[in-house]
Amino acid sequence: MEFLAAGFIEENIVPKFNYWVYVILMMIGLFAMITKNNLIKKLIGMAIFQTAIILFYVSIGVKAESGIPILGHEQHHEIVEEGRASSEVIKKEKFANPLPHVLMLTAIVVGVSTLGLALAISQRIYGSFNTLEEDEILDQLRPGGHD
Amino acid sequence: MIWQFDIIILIFMVLAAIIALRVKDLLGATLVFGIYSFLICLLWAEMGAVDVAFTEAAVGAGVSTVIMIATVFSTARRSRD
Incomplete structure (x- = not known):
């Protein structure tokens, strides 16, 4: 059992450690998008998720x-x-290999425009609900709430 | 690609991502997220993707940090989680 685990680490984790770290980053972003209550924190999680995917694609083009x-x-x-x-x-x-670089250049610019639009929408949400916490917004939206 | 640099930058990146999500002050979270973007920029320059690196430095770390700070100052600065 111990031998098997050592073999797995040596074959799959050590030579491809960067892929493992990208998946860890991606999961951190996904976790933040699901569990965080504040809208800005959710957006930071979304940006982390995006950059992890872009990192994965760029690292495909690297040679030794x-x-x-x-x-x-x-x-x-x-x-x-x-x-x-x-x-x-x-x-x-x-x-x-420059092909993934060029594709991911587009993805970065699109990601920033997504972030800008989402931040603008959260400013409008703050304007009408006076809070950025998701549960408080849902409380006010519920029939019989404050509004 | 130099794997020693790679490991150091990746460790700092995971730390920066976790700290950006743990800090309760949203301005602090935004600034740590800017640090995360600059670390990614370093990683890309080290991978040989210089075009992606300087786009990230200008657009990802520059513009998105600025618009996030603008949002934080025009809305609430404290977060509950």
Whole structure:
């Protein structure tokens, strides 16, 4: 049993520890969205959930020996001036895969606009209910409540 | 990707996420959430995604912290949980 657990840790947790931490972050965000009573706290949880998913996608594109996906000046020179084929100059193991980066750039901007809209809506909620706590809002909404 | 940096930043990120959700003062929670965003920005720069890193630094950590602070100051600052 102990041996099995050690094998599981060595095979699944140690080499992929970043994925495990992303799932932990995602669960922290989900927990906050479900259990927190304050609307701002719920939004912070939503943002944490979002960034955990974006982190997961970006980390898919990382390779073991990779650097930033930008072409160096000398490589550009070799391709354009000396006319060598780009496949022999550019080693694809040296660059992180830029496709997930571009997709997640969109997701970040959409996430910020979602957050801004949600904060604007919570300001309007505060304007009409004078509170941001969910249970107090539900109390006032109930028939026979304060309103 | 340097795994030592990765582990340190990820530990700080989980701590920042938990603290941002535990603090009862909403202004403090917002600022800790800004710290969380900047840690994510560091992590992306270290992963080789520099474009995502500077977008996160400008939009995620900058703009969303500012609009959250504006909301906290125009509504209630204390939270019960």
